[in-house]
Amino acid sequence: MSVLIVGSTALDSIKTPNAENPRLLGGSASHAAVAASFFSPVKLIGVVGEDFPKKYVELYRRHKIDLSGLQILPGKTFHWSGEYEINMNNRRTLLTELGVFENFTPHLPDAHKKSQFVLLANIAPSLQHHVLDQMQRPKFVAADTMDLWLNIALNDLLKLLPRIDCFVLNDSEAHQLTKEDNVFVALKKIHKLGPKYVIIKKGSHGSILSSPKGFFICPAYPLHEVCDPTGAGDSFVGGMMGFLATAKGSVENNFRRAMIYGSVTASFCCEGFGLNRTTKIKRADIERRVKELEKLTKF
Amino acid sequence: MSVLIVGSTALDSIKTPNAENPRLLGGSASHAAVAASFFSPVKLIGVVGEDFPKKYVELYRRHKIDLSGLQILPGKTFHWSGEYEINMNNRRTLLTELGVFENFTPHLPDAHKKSQFVLLANIAPSLQHHVLDQMQRPKFVAADTMDLWLNIALNDLLKLLPRIDCFVLNDSEAHQLTKEDNVFVALKKIHKLGPKYVIIKKGSHGSILSSPKGFFICPAYPLHEVCDPTGAGDSFVGGMMGFLATAKGSVENNFRRAMIYGSVTASFCCEGFGLNRTTKIKRADIERRVKELEKLTKF
Numbered sequence: 001m002s003v004l005i006v007g008s009t010a011l012d013s014i015k016t017p018n019a020e021n022p023r024l025l026g027g028s029a030s031h032a033a034v035a036a037s038f039f040s041p042v043k044l045i046g047v048v049g050e051d052f053p054k055k056y057v058e059l060y061r062r063h064k065i066d067l068s069g070l071q072i073l074p075g076k077t078f079h080w081s082g083e084y085e086i087n088m089n090n091r092r093t094l095l096t097e098l099g100v101f102e103n104f105t106p107h108l109p110d111a112h113k114k115s116q117f118v119l120l121a122n123i124a125p126s127l128q129h130h131v132l133d134q135m136q137r138p139k140f141v142a143a144d145t146m147d148l149w150l151n152i153a154l155n156d157l158l159k160l161l162p163r164i165d166c167f168v169l170n171d172s173e174a175h176q177l178t179k180e181d182n183v184f185v186a187l188k189k190i191h192k193l194g195p196k197y198v199i200i201k202k203g204s205h206g207s208i209l210s211s212p213k214g215f216f217i218c219p220a221y222p223l224h225e226v227c228d229p230t231g232a233g234d235s236f237v238g239g240m241m242g243f244l245a246t247a248k249g250s251v252e253n254n255f256r257r258a259m260i261y262g263s264v265t266a267s268f269c270c271e272g273f274g275l276n277r278t279t280k281i282k283r284a285d286i287e288r289r290v291k292e293l294e295k296l297t298k299f
Numbered sequence: 300m301s302v303l304i305v306g307s308t309a310l311d312s313i314k315t316p317n318a319e320n321p322r323l324l325g326g327s328a329s330h331a332a333v334a335a336s337f338f339s340p341v342k343l344i345g346v347v348g349e350d351f352p353k354k355y356v357e358l359y360r361r362h363k364i365d366l367s368g369l370q371i372l373p374g375k376t377f378h379w380s381g382e383y384e385i386n387m388n389n390r391r392t393l394l395t396e397l398g399v400f401e402n403f404t405p406h407l408p409d410a411h412k413k414s415q416f417v418l419l420a421n422i423a424p425s426l427q428h429h430v431l432d433q434m435q436r437p438k439f440v441a442a443d444t445m446d447l448w449l450n451i452a453l454n455d456l457l458k459l460l461p462r463i464d465c466f467v468l469n470d471s472e473a474h475q476l477t478k479e480d481n482v483f484v485a486l487k488k489i490h491k492l493g494p495k496y497v498i499i500k501k502g503s504h505g506s507i508l509s510s511p512k513g514f515f516i517c518p519a520y521p522l523h524e525v526c527d528p529t530g531a532g533d534s535f536v537g538g539m540m541g542f543l544a545t546a547k548g549s550v551e552n553n554f555r556r557a558m559i560y561g562s563v564t565a566s567f568c569c570e571g572f573g574l575n576r577t578t579k580i581k582r583a584d585i586e587r588r589v590k591e592l593e594k595l596t597k598f
Contacts, residue, residue, distance in 0.1 A: 299555040
């Protein structure tokens with residue numbers, strides 16, 4: 001089955017202590033869509049400006065991403081510019097030019113409305129609602145978020161949580177939302193807000209799932225060098241949803257392996273700027289790291 | 300087989316945001332010895348003053364810890380007092396009274412010199428050397444350390460590393476020692492300093508082993524409440540060494556499970572002040588959590 005993915009489609013200019021890379025393909029939906037494409041067909045919902053480079057459209061196409069829901073509007077593509085500190089953990093935004101993204105209203109082509117697996121990648125909760133409003137009866141909906149929406153759109157986000165099956169956020173966002181330092185207590189509190197599955201991402205420390213089957217401690221793939229972590233969280237949730245959409249059996253039974261596949265896909269994302277590395281790998285590269293992770297965690 | 304453990308034997312006065320507990324039994328050797336005692340006989344090497352409460356001698360005895368290497372000298376027992384911040388991750392020392400510990404010279408009874416498994420728990424590297432100098436031919440030696448020794452006794456520590464099989468330190472100490480942010484790169488650098496097995500502890504994020512068999516990602520047992528993390532690292536390495544000393548088969552083959560047992564023993568340590576919780580559990584409680592960890596990490 002295919003995955004419908006809505007989120008930001010952007011140009012990212014990324015500075016790290018070692019390099020500077022202008023106008024890479026970025027945005028939560030781009031990262032999630034490419035990650036998901038290794039496992040299932042993807043339908044992308046987003047908006048770009050007339051300046052959006054053709055090579056990026058071709059990149060989406062090489063990954064067989066359905067672009068019938070990608071709007072190309074007069075104006076400029078969303079442009080984000082950020083800088084990472086030496087340890088790659090802290091980043092600060094240098095510039096945000098919303099461009100055509102400012103008035104983005106996601107429209108679903110009719111064929112998309114019946115999608116069974118929906119990923120509401122990081123984007124304003126009001127737009128996540130707007131996509132769900134157009135869906136007929138999705139089987140499984142996951143949503144990602146960021147600190148910005150907790151700050152400026154908390155009510156919209158809280159109304160979204162009972163409408164989705166899985167909520168994904170990082171540890172500092174979980175703390176911000178629940179005021180809890182303990183990740184396991186935070187998970188329980190977030191369940192009460194609606195979602196059956198809650199995932200807290202902890203960067204290089206992996207992630208924790210809380211589900212009807214209990215907790216799962218999901219490892220991160222060991223990386224000896226992180227080139228650029230931008231989009232790693234989007235790749236994680238994209239890979240996970242792609243895997244879930246095509247795996248045989250119930251979502252519940254496939255969930256842990258789906259997270260492992262997401263985790264491995266995210267590891268490739270960190271090894272290059274933007275999508276540079278992720279777009280060079282094959283499914284077999286992912287399978288190899290999944291097998292390695294199995295060995296690295298067995299006892 | 301038994302484990303010989305040398306380290307500090309102290310009285311700990313611990314303040315947390317919720318409570319204050321004066322003169323608990325503490326010190327690296329006390330925590331490690333009690334943890335190891337669930338798995339193998341323990342020989343303790345340490346020093347206390349005449350003020351050392353009888354109830355703590357009885358506590359050691361209940362855990363069948365051989366005290367023939369515990370010196371009782373005129374003067375006061377080492378007393379440490381510290382305070383934890385609200386999130387339990389940062390602690391600051393309020394007071395350190397060395398007492399009889401100031402001139403501690405570990406003497407090994409003859410019967411101890413043939414010990415096969417030796418844990419040099421956190422203590423000055425010169426004393427760790429002094430213990431090794433008295434040993435005949437131990438089969439497996441592990442050493443723990445702390446930031447203090449990296450600051451004031453780095454040369455002694457660097458000379459110790461080629462003499463031991465396993466070195467255990469936490470992530471910030473690994474960074475301090477290697478100047479590396481990446482934990483996997485730091486592990487490789489530390490191998491070059493001597494030890495065949497290197498473990499980097501990451502608190503609630505678990506620990507990472509680097510060994511001849513490659514990396515192992517060792518999870519922490521999920522705790523919903525941390526009462527007092529003092530001694531958790533000592534309990535981890537104590538439990539691990541206790542398990543290794545009695546497990547059938549080679550050290551290499553038993554290492555991962557030994558870390559899991561250490562991790563679980565440390566989880567109990569965190570659930571009470573000082574040794575309050577650890578001394579109330581039974582081996583069966585540890586086995587239960589090990590089984591849970593198996594379930595929590597399987598995919």
